[in-house]
Amino acid sequence: xxxxxxxxxxxSTFSMADEDHTLANALRYTLNQDPRVTFCGYSxxxxxxxxxxxxxxxxxxxxxxxxxxxxxxLMVVCQHVRNTFDxxxxxxxxxxxxxxxxxxxxxx
Amino acid sequence: MSGKDKNLHIMMTESESEQEDVGKEGIEWIMxxxxxPMKLPPHVELQRTRVECKGDAPIHTDTxxxxxxxxxxxxxxxLRLDNFRNxxxxxxxxxxxxxxEFDMIGIDPALANAFRRILIAEVPTMAIEKVLFANNTSIVxxxxxxxxxxxxxxxxDPRLFKYSDKDAPNENNTIVFRLHARCERGKPRxxxxxxxxxxLPNGSEFPxxxxxxxxxxKPQTYTSFSCSQDKLPExxxxxxxxxxxxxxxxxxxxxxxxxxEAHAVKGMGKTHAKWSPVAxxxxxxxxxxxxxxxxxxxLAEELKRKCxxxxxxxxxxxxxxxxxxxxxxxxxxxxxxxxxDAWEKRVALRRVKDHFIFKIESTGALPPNVxxxxxxxxxxxxxxxxxxxxx
Numbered sequence: 440x441x442x443x444x445x446x447x448x449x450x451s452t453f454s455m456a457d458e459d460h461t462l463a464n465a466l467r468y469t470l471n472q473d474p475r476v477t478f479c480g481y482s483x484x485x486x487x488x489x490x491x492x493x494x495x496x497x498x499x500x501x502x503x504x505x506x507x508x509x510x511x512x513l514m515v516v517c518q519h520v521r522n523t524f525d526x527x528x529x530x531x532x533x534x535x536x537x538x539x540x541x542x543x544x545x546x547x
Numbered sequence: 548m549s550g551k552d553k554n555l556h557i558m559m560t561e562s563e564s565e566q567e568d569v570g571k572e573g574i575e576w577i578m579x580x581x582x583x584p585m586k587l588p589p590h591v592e593l594q595r596t597r598v599e600c601k602g603d604a605p606i607h608t609d610t611x612x613x614x615x616x617x618x619x620x621x622x623x624x625x626l627r628l629d630n631f632r633n634x635x636x637x638x639x640x641x642x643x644x645x646x647x648e649f650d651m652i653g654i655d656p657a658l659a660n661a662f663r664r665i666l667i668a669e670v671p672t673m674a675i676e677k678v679l680f681a682n683n684t685s686i687v688x689x690x691x692x693x694x695x696x697x698x699x700x701x702x703x704d705p706r707l708f709k710y711s712d713k714d715a716p717n718e719n720n721t722i723v724f725r726l727h728a729r730c731e732r733g734k735p736r737x738x739x740x741x742x743x744x745x746x747l748p749n750g751s752e753f754p755x756x757x758x759x760x761x762x763x764x765k766p767q768t769y770t771s772f773s774c775s776q777d778k779l780p781e782x783x784x785x786x787x788x789x790x791x792x793x794x795x796x797x798x799x800x801x802x803x804x805x806x807x808e809a810h811a812v813k814g815m816g817k818t819h820a821k822w823s824p825v826a827x828x829x830x831x832x833x834x835x836x837x838x839x840x841x842x843x844x845x846l847a848e849e850l851k852r853k854c855x856x857x858x859x860x861x862x863x864x865x866x867x868x869x870x871x872x873x874x875x876x877x878x879x880x881x882x883x884x885x886x887x888d889a890w891e892k893r894v895a896l897r898r899v900k901d902h903f904i905f906k907i908e909s910t911g912a913l914p915p916n917v918x919x920x921x922x923x924x925x926x927x928x929x930x931x932x933x934x935x936x937x938x
Contacts, residue, residue, distance in 0.1 A: 440936060440937075441937075453937075455933065455936075458929070459664075460664065461661045461664045461665055461668075461669070461926070461929075462661070462926070462929045462930075462933070464657045464660065464661065465657050465658055465661040465926065467612070467657070468612055468655050468657035468658065469626060471612035471613050471614060472612060472614050472624070472625050472626030473614060473625065473626070474614045474615065474623075474625045476614070503937055506933075506937060507934055507937050507938070510930040510931075510933050510934045510937075511930075511934065512626065512628065513926070513930050514927050514930045514931065515628055516628070516631060516658065517923050517924075517926050517927045517930070518927065519631070519632055519635060520635070520637075520651075520654070520658075520662075520923050521920055521923045521924070521927075523635060523636070523637045524637050524649075524916070524919060524920060524923070525920065526637075527637040527638060527639045527649065528639055528642065528916045530639070531639035531642055532642070
């Protein structure tokens with residue numbers, strides 16, 4: 440999973456099975472936005488291999504911890520997106536219900 | 548922030564005021580928009596937040612992700628969660644039946660694209676995977692008919708089912724349909740539609756021929772349901788069936804017959820597109836059309852005529868005709884309006900990099916708003932799994 444050196448834990452490559460651009464690109468974004476990261480990138484070594492490598496180099500913190508924080512941040516962002524979206528749908532349905540009280544509205 | 552950073556900030560504000568003296572109308576207008584931070588010099592801010600569509604090619608198309616990209620100007624480009632929370636907005640434009648259109652504002656394309664990719668390839672649905680033919684004398688070959696059956700959207704909540712993997716088909720992972728159609732001799736041709744698929748809540752009715760060693764037991768079938776699916780509370784009220792009843796599967800001539808059983812299982816779009824819950828899920832960045840100078844009279848008429856999607860209007864002020872941007876959202880950025888001599892100096896076409904017009908068309912298994920929340924949940928699960936793996 441993690442390929443780094445035993446002496447320097449600030450530079451590591453993380454190899455993830457069964458993942459693709461979806462997670463890797465989103466993670467690269469959150470990692471790059473972290474001031475502790477000096478370099479971050481990902482590659483898919485072979486297109487028919489379901490595997491992606493993420494390279495993280497930091498200013499001093501362990502790369503593993505920084506990657507974990509990036510995941511945590513991404514999760515918080517996702518939760519916020521979900522809550523905002525649910526609220527927006529609810530608002531839309533409410534205003535629509537006010538405009539046309541007879542209309543059929545599915546609230547799921 | 549350290550003292551050094553503060554100095555940088557002061558220097559920044561000075562240079563900023565110089566920049567403002569140079570002043571461009573279009574840029575000023577952009578800077579007055581509510582969702583743009585007022586920190587970077589206007590021309591850099593413009594590069595950061597807008598894609599400019601020039602006559603030959605768009606420029607500044609990339610997003611700047613690196614946290615220290617603007618460090619020399621004292622601008623922090625790192626992700627601040629509270630900042631994100633304050634700026635992020637979603638507005639539902641339309642939600643009707645299987646379609647939703649909404650604006651997602653204040654998010655990076657990396658995340659917007661992740662949601663789109665998950666919607667297409669990783670939100671599970673149920674689709675017909677196995678077809679057992681008892682009889683098929685129609686001109687549609689077995690494999691072609693099986694493929695057609697696979698593509699029929701099934702109206703059922705996939706969250707109530709498990710992946711079948713290597714388990715024997717049971718009531719928790721398989722839905723069984725039966726189709727028996729026959730065109731009698733002397734009758735006109737018969738069109739078999741998806742409505743002919745009838746749900747078998749008790750599972751397969753075809754007996755397994757191989758196993759005859761146990762004489763007194765129940766006859767074995769291709770599925771092993773322990774109870775009837777219509778007794779389960781989720782399905783007792785709304786029965787399972789194809790979403791659309793009028794999908795043509797085959798045409799039968801006199802004397803032809805189809806008898807089959809179709810087994811639907813749970814799967815994901817990355818295995819086969821038949822499991823994709825969306826017809827399309829796509830987004831585009833918000834177009835922004837600016838008039839860099841007053842466009843009047845004949846020129847205004849010409850501009851209005853040029854645009855194939857009718858973005859511009861002409862308003863009459865004191866006998867003068869002046870062009871205005873009335874419907875920028877309709878703009879397809881065909882660049883017809885900036886073609887020809889000097890037009891590029893009059894009209895600016897841009898896209899807002901963090902404003903996405905997102906559209907989801909569901910195939911009908913789940914409503915489109917539920918699909919989106921499911922997609923976001925799947926991204927969260929991925930993160931959670933990775934954290935667990937790293938710890």
